Amino acid sequence: MNSVWSESCSFKKREVLNKDIEVNTVIIGAGIAGILTAYLLKKNGIDVVVIEAKEIASGNTRNTTAKITxxxxxxxxKLIKEFGEEKALMYLNANNLALNTFRDIVYENNIDCEFEEKPAYVYSLGETEPLKLEYEAAKKLGIDAEIVDKVKLPFNVKAALRYNNQAQFNPLKFLDVISKDLTIYEDTRVIEVEENLVVTNRGKINAKHIVVATHYPIVNVPGYYFLRMHQERSHVIALENADDVEGMLIDIDKSGYSFRNYKDLLLFGGIPKRTGKNEEGGCYEKLREVAKILYPNSREKYHWSAQDCMTIDGIPYIGKYSSSTDNVYVATGFNKWGMTSSMVAAIINSDMILGKENDFSEIFSPRRFDMSLSIDTIMEDTIETAKNFIAQKIDIPNEQIGHIKKGHAGIVEYNGEKVGVYRDDNGKEFVVTTKCPHLGCQLQWNADELSWDCPCHGSRFDYKGNWLDSPAIKGLNDY
Incomplete structure (x- = not known):
């Protein structure tokens, strides 16, 4: 399952770290947040290296829908009601700067990455009051927005809120250009972070500043991000012979669909699921069924899924990793808006490293925390985590491994232990532990991706036990 971006661009292979080194700044993670941070720092004369456990942009960066909005x-x-107009304006100003910075980098470097300025819409098939309230908030903050009753979709909407002068692009073509002059070490996995030292499987890096840009933070303490986020997956199919929707559109209903074009393709997305909650699968099939109704002459060319870190208050965590780590910085919790938020993170963290002030870092500070504003989300995440901790320790199924059908997986008792078993279409069995190496939650099968996923914090592993996604930093067999 490769995204359209993966098929359109490939990066030159980088070397592994092969010795101990000393630098001003080391960035952990070569996704868009890490590369942008390194790019801004290098422009300001900072000696910076990026280390990546796999390859450049091999994680969620290549699975985005790539909207810069x-x-x-x-x-x-929501921001005005919960944090006040001043902090809502901070959030807006940061994202406006991010959008403009993307535009500037593309034009100044003449980057051929299909950068296009398009309107962004939030539409509703039913209730319109939330759109009206958001419109009033937008006007109060000075956003160029308007309510419309027609959009270029194959169904009628009750209303839509249009934001003008937004953008979309090909993220990998963009990163291929801005990463060329950066020092990036691939296949270099972090084992430990301590004070000014990053220990990897290839060598040690002594650095004045450390930026953790690993999508989900890999350092549990301090910071405790595993108590403040969960992860969700969403699904996309790219269709040929479908309409030009003339913008980027999302439904206010979480069960609704998103639309945006790329060249001659329509990227049609939806079916969000909490990571670790897709045992039966069928997400792509549901999208295909709806696509055939909406666009009966269309044909699927690609399909893929993305994973997003969801914070308890809907705002990213960007800045100092914790109150006790002045030289360590974090970029995470982008809540499905990874492109703009990655640039915001790059600007804030590079400014902090350079000793510059900016006017909007406060709203993104990881140190903010108002439990009263997010108690429902906190309770939901706590219950889910507790349930899966308990499940790992008790209630071992009595079924034996032989009952698993070809092409299916299950959790069974095997040689006195709880294990996950996948049987491929040829009948070959793949047995892994169901205990997540991050914090010990019970993994669950993901039938669409053929992976074992953690419903607590979102770590993922393929059916052979190989590591796919953080916060875990090793595979199921890497002991």
Whole structure:
């Protein structure tokens, strides 16, 4: 399952770290957040290296829908009500700067990455009051937005909120250009971070500043990000012979669909699931069924899924990793808006390293925490985590390995232990532990991706036990 971006661009292979080194700044993670941070620092004369456990942009960066927009669902009415107009304006100003910085980098470097300025819409098939409230918030903050009753979709909407002058692009073509002059070590996996030292499987890096840009933070303590986020997966199919929707569109209903074009393709997305909650699969099939109704002459060319870190209050965590780590920085919790938020993170963290002030870092600070504003989300995440901790320790199924059908997986008792078993179409069995190496939650089968996923914090592993996604830093067999 490769995204359209993966098929359109490949990066030159980088060397592994082969010795101990000393630098001003080391960035952990060569996704878009890490590369942008390194790019901004290098422009300011900072000696910076990036280390990556796999390859450049091999994680969620290549699975985005690549929208660069200040429109983040219905965020501004919520921000004003919960944090006040001043902090809502901080959020807006940061994302406006991010959008403009993307535009500047593309034009200044003449990057051929299909950068296009398009409107972004939030539409509703039913209730319109939330759109009206968001519109009032947008006007209060000075956003160029308007309510419309027609959009270029194959069904009628009750209303849509249009944000003008937003953008979309090909993220890998963009990163291929800005990463060329950066020092990036691939296949270099972090084992430990301590004070000014990053220990990897290839060598040690002594650095004045450390930026953790691993999508989900890999350092549990301090920071405790595993108590403040969960992860969700969403699914996309790219269709030929479908309409030009003339913008980027999302439904205010979480069970609704998103639309945006790329060249001659329509990227049609939806079916969000909490990571670790897709045992039966069928997400792509559901999208295909709906696509055939909406666009009966269309044909699927690609399909893929993305994973997003969801914070308890809907705002990313960007800045100092914790109050006790002045030289360590974090970029995470982008809540499905990874492109704009990655640039915001790059600007804030590079400014902090350079000793510059900016006017909006406060709203993104990981040190903020108001339990009263997010108690429902906290309780939901706590219950889910507790349930899967308990499940790992008790209730071992009595079924034997032989009952698993070809092409299916299950959790069984095997040689006195709880294990996950996948039987491929040829009948070959792949047995792994169901205990997540991150914090010990019970992994669950993902039938669409053929992976074992953690419903607590979102770590993922393929059916052979190989590591796919953080916060875990090793595979199921890497002991």
């Amino acid at each position: 200040i429109q983040h669902d219905l965020i501004y009415d």
